[in-house]
Structures are given as structure tokens and as C-alpha cells.
Amino acid sequence: MTTWLEIGKIRLTTVPGGRFRLDGGAMFGVVPRPLWMRRAEPDEQNRITLATNCTLVETPQATLLIDTGYGTKLTDKEREIFATESLEGVVGSLRAAGRTPDQIDVVVLSHLHFDHAGGGTMRREDGQIVPTFPRARYVVQRKEWEAATSGLSEWVSSYPPENFACLEASGQLELIDGEEEIVPGVRGIWTGGHSPGHQLIAIEDEGSLAVYLGDLCPTWNHLRQMWCMAYDAHVAEVRRKKPEVLGWLADSQAWLLSDHDPERPWVRIRRDDRREFEIVERE
Numbered sequence: 001m002t003t004w005l006e007i008g009k010i011r012l013t014t015v016p017g018g019r020f021r022l023d024g025g026a027m028f029g030v031v032p033r034p035l036w037m038r039r040a041e042p043d044e045q046n047r048i049t050l051a052t053n054c055t056l057v058e059t060p061q062a063t064l065l066i067d068t069g070y071g072t073k074l075t076d077k078e079r080e081i082f083a084t085e086s087l088e089g090v091v092g093s094l095r096a097a098g099r100t101p102d103q104i105d106v107v108v109l110s111h112l113h114f115d116h117a118g119g120g121t122m123r124r125e126d127g128q129i130v131p132t133f134p135r136a137r138y139v140v141q142r143k144e145w146e147a148a149t150s151g152l153s154e155w156v157s158s159y160p161p162e163n164f165a166c167l168e169a170s171g172q173l174e175l176i177d178g179e180e181e182i183v184p185g186v187r188g189i190w191t192g193g194h195s196p197g198h199q200l201i202a203i204e205d206e207g208s209l210a211v212y213l214g215d216l217c218p219t220w221n222h223l224r225q226m227w228c229m230a231y232d233a234h235v236a237e238v239r240r241k242k243p244e245v246l247g248w249l250a251d252s253q254a255w256l257l258s259d260h261d262p263e264r265p266w267v268r269i270r271r272d273d274r275r276e277f278e279i280v281e282r283e
């Protein structure tokens, strides 16, 4: 399997933030267990394995990181619940790819849930929580920031402040609205649905397109309209928006980048009468 993808002059590399496990029932919402377990085998605690496919984006102008995994701040109890890998997280994968945290110019967060934003901050030896990427601006949709910092009881458990509060204090936070260019060739596109300010990240150059889907479609087992997560804040919006986005990407023969698929970080898809969308296995 190739570990990098060229989109015109832009290079994409998967830099894993570590695997973890979540409850299979929660990952597939209304889909009955006998159906999903044929595609994603649960462990004895009914959990399925997920990746965190953070993506390094190198354009002629800038070096970006899309999502940061769950990071290194989880408690022992949380590590056990989520069966996380004990490793350096995305920073370890960046180092393995010959990159250091201070080379990242921009961190783009699809949303602020722990398995996407957690690696963006770290606990220093003196206990203080600081941005992991000291030079980077961190790009988040304004709606996401507002939900995460609202203090509303329905959002509090989804957004531990240690994963993002220090970004505002350090002056590294940049909020965008709707669809905005982040650097030439890379733009954020608001979707909502999974979380109030969830966004896709589109990478486009010389007629080629790749889109990081975030949790709009977390694995290739979620291509179907009704295969959505119980974690989706507004599941009807996901059911409406996901087929629109997948149709656009199928028709443009774009690369789809998955945040959580444990087998393949990117695929192409085509429309299918019976199954809605199917992975294109070969060109």
C-alpha cells in the first residue's frame, strides 16, 4: 500500500495518530449487530478497531497537518476503555516520516472531539498543557469552537477543554466560517451533522481532488446513507449530507481520505444502483 498520494504538486502522507477501539454498536447506530459484525469484527467487549489517519499535507507554500489523533494526555483509565496504542501518537509518526512538530505551519481540525483534537495539545513536564505544534496556526470552524466552549450541558462531555483551551491563549487559534481557503489548494468546507462545526478538508491542484471526510463517513463501512454513528449529534443532517458529498466525489473521481478506516486511508468510489456507492478496486 502506498503511504503517500500526489494531488498535483501537493503531497499527502498518512501519519497515524494511533489505533483505538470504540463500541461497535455506537459506531453503526441503527444498523443491527448481525449486519455490521460481518464487516467489522468486534472484540469480547463489543469494540471494533479504528485508526486515526492524520494526514500530512505538503504544498509548495506550506506544511499542514489534518487532525491530530487522541494524543498523549489520556488517563490510564481512558487508555484502557479505548484500548489505545501506547506510542508517541502523531508526533511519533511525523518523526518517522522525517518531520518535526515545529515544521508544521497549519493544523486543520475537522472537529474538536478527543480523537481528532487530542494530539494538538500536550502536557509538559511541569504539568502545563501547551500546543504540540509551537509554530502552527490551528484552523477550526467557528461553529465548532462555539459549541466546544459554550459550556452547554449537552456538549460538555464531548469537548474536554484541555484539548483546545490553550490554543486561544497562545494566539494560535484561527476560526473560519463555512467554506474558506486555508492555504492555496486547501480549503475547509463546513458540514455540521456529526458535530455542530464539523468540516471536510478539500485538497485540489492541477485538476486532481482529494477530500478528507472526517467523521461524515468515518470508515468505508459507512458509505451507505443509513450506516451512521450513534455519536452523530445531528444524524438526519449526516444522512442528508453524506450521499450529496459522496456523489460529488464519485462524479469527480476524487480520492476520499478516511479518518478512521483501519485498512485503507484512501480510496476512490463510484455510484452503484444497489449499494449506493462502491469502492473502485482498480483503475
Ligand SMILES: [Zn+2]
Pocket: 113, 115, 116, 215, 218, 259, 260
Ligand atoms: Zn472521530
